[in-house]
Amino acid sequence: MIDELWLVHPDAEMQAAFRRRFDGLPGVRYFPGRFEELPQIDAFVTAGNSYGIMTAGIDAAVIRRFGTELMQQVQQHIANEFLGEQPVGTAFLVATGDAAIPWIVHAPTMRTPGNIAGTDRVYNATWAALLAIARQNRLHAQTGEPLLLRIAMPAMGTGFGGVAFDEAARQMAAAYRHLQNPPYRLDWDWVAERELTINYDNGRKVVR
Template sequence: MKLTLVQGDITQQRADAIVNAANSSLMGGGGVDGAIHRRGGPEILEECRKLRAGQYGKGLPTGRAVATTAGRLPARWVIHTVGPVHSRSEDRSALLASCYTESLRVADTLGAASVAFPAISTGIYGWPMDDAARIALEAVRQADTAVTEVRFVLFDAAAYATFEARL
C-alpha cells in the first residue's frame, strides 16, 4: 500500500473515497464534517438521513464507519466515521484505530482503491496530534485491506510536519 501525506483541503481530493470525521448524528457539524457536507451538497445529507431512519436510528457508534455518495465532491464516496473524544483518564486509542480500520473495511466493500483520511479526532475532540498520527499510521499499516493508496490530508503545516515525522 502506498502511503502519502498532503497538506490541504480534504474536500478537494480526487480519490475513490474520502473519510469524514463525522459526529454520531451523521447530520453534519463543524470542522471536516461541516466542510464535507457544505461542499458535497444535499445528496450526502439525504443519504445520512436515510441511514438515521434505518439501521443507525441512535446514531453511528464511535469507531464504526458507513459510506454515502460524495455528492458534488471529486470522489465517488464519503466514508463517515465517528472518532472518540480524547480522555486523559481513559485509553480510547483502540476506538481511534478502529476509525481507520473500519473505514478501510468499508472501502473494501465498495471496491475503492484510493482513500483520503483527515487526522480524525484532532480538532474539537482534542486528540493530541502526535499521538493521533502514531495511532493512524499504525492502524493503516496493519490493516488487512485491498486499498492500494492511502492519503492523509492534513489541514495545516503543523499537522503535516507531525505526520511526516511519524511516517
C-alpha cells in the first residue's frame, strides 16, 4: 500500500482541484511546484504516449533529469513487452539509478498526443500506474527490497490531453479511492457502482 501520494502541479487552480477531489483520502500530499523541485520520493508517474517518445511535457522534464538512456529503456520495454505499442491502461516501472527518485512509472494516457477530454483515459492510466506500483511492492516484499511507499504523480491528461483540471483530479481520485477500497465481491451491482464513480460526477455523465 502507498503511504504518501504526492500530487504535483505548479498551478494554483490545479492544486485547488486536487484538494477538492482528494479530500478525505489518506496519505495525500499536495506539491505546488514542478517535477524538478520534488523532494526525495520512491517513484514518479509520468503520463506519456504509447510509444515512449518522451520529448514533450512532463516526459521531457523527466528525460532532462535522467538522460535519454531512460527513454531508450522505456522504448525497449515497449518493443519487447508490447510489440511496439503500449496500450493505454497499462503501466510499468523502470529503474533510474538515482537514489532521489529510484523508479519511473510509465503510464500513457494516449496513443499519440491529442485531446482525450470526455474519456476515461485519465482514470485508466492512473489506475494502471497504481496497480503497477502495487505489483512491484508485492515483488519487493518477497525479495526484501525497499517498498515504494512515497509516490508522486502529475496532473494526468491536462497538457496535450486537454482534460479540464477538475475532471482530471476527479478521475485520478476515483482511481486512488478504488485502490484504498478493494472489492469484497465481484457482481453486476458492484460493477455498476464502480462505473458510476468513473463516468459520472454528481449524477451527471461526464465520460462519453
